Amino acid sequence: MLIRKLFKFENAHIVRNCSSERCRYSIHGHSYKVEVLLEAHAFDHGQMVYDFGLMKGTIRDVIDAFDHAICFWDKDEADYIAWAKRYSARWISMPVSPSAEQFSRMFFIIIDAILQNTRMANGEQDVALHSVIAHETETGYAQCFRADAYNPRMGNIALADVVFSEQCQAEWKDPAMYEKLLHKQPFINQALPLQVPVDDAAG
Numbered sequence: 739m740l741i742r743k744l745f746k747f748e749n750a751h752i753v754r755n756c757s758s759e760r761c762r763y764s765i766h767g768h769s770y771k772v773e774v775l776l777e778a779h780a781f782d783h784g785q786m787v788y789d790f791g792l793m794k795g796t797i798r799d800v801i802d803a804f805d806h807a808i809c810f811w812d813k814d815e816a817d818y819i820a821w822a823k824r825y826s827a828r829w830i831s832m833p834v835s836p837s838a839e840q841f842s843r844m845f846f847i848i849i850d851a852i853l854q855n856t857r858m859a860n861g862e863q864d865v866a867l868h869s870v871i872a873h874e875t876e877t878g879y880a881q882c883f884r885a886d887a888y889n890p891r892m893g894n895i896a897l898a899d900v901v902f903s904e905q906c907q908a909e910w911k912d913p914a915m916y917e918k919l920l921h922k923q924p925f926i927n928q929a930l931p932l933q934v935p936v937d938d939a940a941g
């Protein structure tokens with residue numbers, strides 16, 4: 739079974755080398771929508787794939803870092819990068835170009851790492867990231883599956899190569915969150931006592 743949670747943010751970028759002139763030469767913004775799809779074949783104690791509320795912790799925080807920020811490819815011209823950093827307190831440096839395709843891959847890789855670094859506490863069994871859809875406009879989106887995320891022919895995205903500005907980090911609930919992810923310090927979901935005994939068939 740799949741579940742899906744939607745996140746939204748506003749972001750500015752240039753996508754170098756693309757075919758659309760408006761896109762390659764001019765800084766422009768999008769109202770992004772990101773769909774995170776999780777998959778499991780058994781339920782937690784609440785008879786859910788994964789509680790939507792749990793997706794409003796670290797996963798939401800990391801996506802929200804992109805809100806009102808400018809993203810640039812770390813291979814872009816040094817002058818442009820310096821300018822972006824000077825005039826925007828909120829910036830994210832990406833190891834790939836900020837196309838919808840690469841946004842979906844980058845979010846897949848980060849969210850996959852977050853889930854693998856999370857100690858589940860409510861009987862979640864095999865919950866895994868299925869795919870990430872990044873909507874750039876009302877009419878265009880890219881969907882990344884696991885095989886795409888880790889496909890070197892599409893470019894390598896190492897967690898450490900996605901760099902968030904100090905301001906982006908400072909606005910997280912835990913400003914050290916990304917550092918913890920990089921160092922594999924686990925995120926621990928809160929355990930609550932069961933109210934009704936569970937059986938094997940339904941969590």
Ligand SMILES: Nc1nc2c(c(=O)[nH]1)N=C([C@H](O)[C@H](O)COP(=O)(O)OP(=O)(O)OP(=O)(O)O)CN2
Binds near residue numbers: 878
């Ligand atoms: N495959 C991709 N194509 C394009 C991307 C992309 O990330 N992946 N990005 C762009 C631009 O960022 C552009 O702003 C969006 O393109 P487009 O869909 O043409 O935008 P419109 O606002 O014109 O959308 P309409 O709904 O068609 O009016 C270009 N291509």
